Amino acid sequence: MVPIYTVEKNGFIKMLQTIDPKYQLPSRKHFATVALPNLYNKTRARVAEQLQNIVYYSTTTDLWSSRTTHPYLSLTVHFIDGEWALRGMSLQTSYFPDDHTGEIIAQGLQDSLASWKLREDSLVCMTTDSGSNMIKALRLTEWPNLQCFGHRLHNAIMNGMKDPRIDRAIGVCKKVVSAFSFSWKKRRDMAVVQAELGLPSHNLITESLTRWGSRQLMVERLLEQEKAIAQVLGADKKSRHLVPTWQDIDVLESINKAVSPLKEFTDALSGEAYVSVSYLKPVIHLLNNSLLQPEEGETELTKQIKSNILNYLNNKYNDPVTQELLDMASLMDPRFRTTYIADDEVDGIKKRAVTELMSLPAEKSKSQPGTSVQDLHQEEAAEPKAELDQGLVQEVV
Incomplete structure (x- = not known):
């Protein structure tokens, strides 16, 4: 990666002339106003199309400063695609000059999800750093979160x-x-x-x-x-x-x-x-x-x-909400299951897992590529998947 002004450097210009004397190097203005915006729009459209097919997703966000001390807010989305492959996409790195209060960060995150048409009720978890302002922002949004x-x-x-x-x-x-x-x-x-x-x-x-x-x-x-x-x-x-x-x-x-x-x-x-x-x-x-x-x-x-x-x-990991999230994650991992869950919490976690498994048919969990998140939330409840779901439920119980 090199900055746009590279096209104005004499050494770069001479190098291209040596490689191909007939090549007409576009101007810096062309890259800034035409080439890069077109590339961005095409890439954004392609990513947005892929995001339409996800049912649930998690995100990672961070507030950071560049070498020139300019503040930015980044957002990455993680999901499982139609081929059951774990995917991750860096959606944006936005200039964030406003005060980094919990309220302003919360609004910035909500705007970011909205700009990509990501439903807040489909967000499984947002991972952040341990900054007090970021923790406050997630508390205000009431989104599931983990540091x-x-x-x-x-x-x-x-x-x-x-x-x-x-x-x-x-x-x-x-x-x-x-x-x-x-x-x-x-x-x-x-x-x-x-x-x-x-x-x-x-x-x-x-x-x-x-x-x-x-x-x-x-x-x-x-x-x-x-x-x-x-x-x-x-x-x-x-x-x-x-x-x-x-x-x-x-x-x-x-x-x-x-x-x-x-x-x-x-x-x-x-x-x-x-x-x-x-x-x-x-x-x-x-x-x-x-x-x-x-x-x-x-x-x-x-x-x-x-x-x-x-x-x-x-x-830091002693609060009940975080413990329940971690217990569910361990239960779903066949390597660990209930090994690291407190004995008095096992029955409750299993019941929650059963409840969530049984609710999947209503959201058409066996989604096909091309089915949008909105369609999945709006469709009528499908017929229960008898043998497969019963097998999963029995395994959990």
Whole structure:
């Protein structure tokens, strides 16, 4: 992807003339007023046609800022098509200069769904980040919603590391990384020392506040290269003071011990090419009963971090509405079924599943490609699908 003004650059023009001297390059105005609008309209029409065929859908939305700090509201839709394939489409990224209050965000989301003729009563769930304004917006719309697990896990980890000792050690870590990032000589010397010590030829990693899990990666890499870092920085009297002390290393090791088992979950449960919501209860169970349980020989700081992370996550997923949504997702996953559902909730969840299964004929669940959402909601109730539906119901019960 390149900006439109590329067509005005001399180098680009000369390149095309070399490739084909007879080719007449359209102007920047043509691309801005004709080519791109036509492409957008054709693409939008094609996407809108596909959206007419969906019965139920979920969405993902996010408020974010560009490198030039311009605010945008993005919306992605997820659904199962007529071939039973999981689909996802990024519908829009809209400039959103208004105040980011819950009320204004709610109106913006409602307008976005309306512009694509997506029925609000067909929305199964909207996934968002954990921002208070976004949570308020979803509360105002009364739509089913769930916060992104990757974002919540990131927040849990950051919350779990609120400790003066950790703040100091992370500050030292960042200064070390910065010293190598801005000095090609230190990076050159690091490569030599890595070879001498038999260490992996890895660069240090900079923490990025918008890249979940990057703090753990930064800490892990510094610990891996601890000896090389000490040798390179110690050889320069101007940077000798940056060498981490043994106390700092102890703290960093405690951090890494606590959070390194979690690094796979941040990305794995944030994917859109597969259903991930049914994993949440099993993962939370795994965290509570294994990965974040205190172990013999661990430092008190490691145990404290684990406890803080667990308390944060358990508190966030403790409300009844979220629990019911996660229970239904687990029940529908043949790998998990009722394994991670509380015993006193199993009967209620099964009854809800039966009720929803039995209501499917009224909405013509066996929809054909080309049947619109509106048609499905307006059609008269169809005859019950005897054997198939009874088999599903019996399996659930």
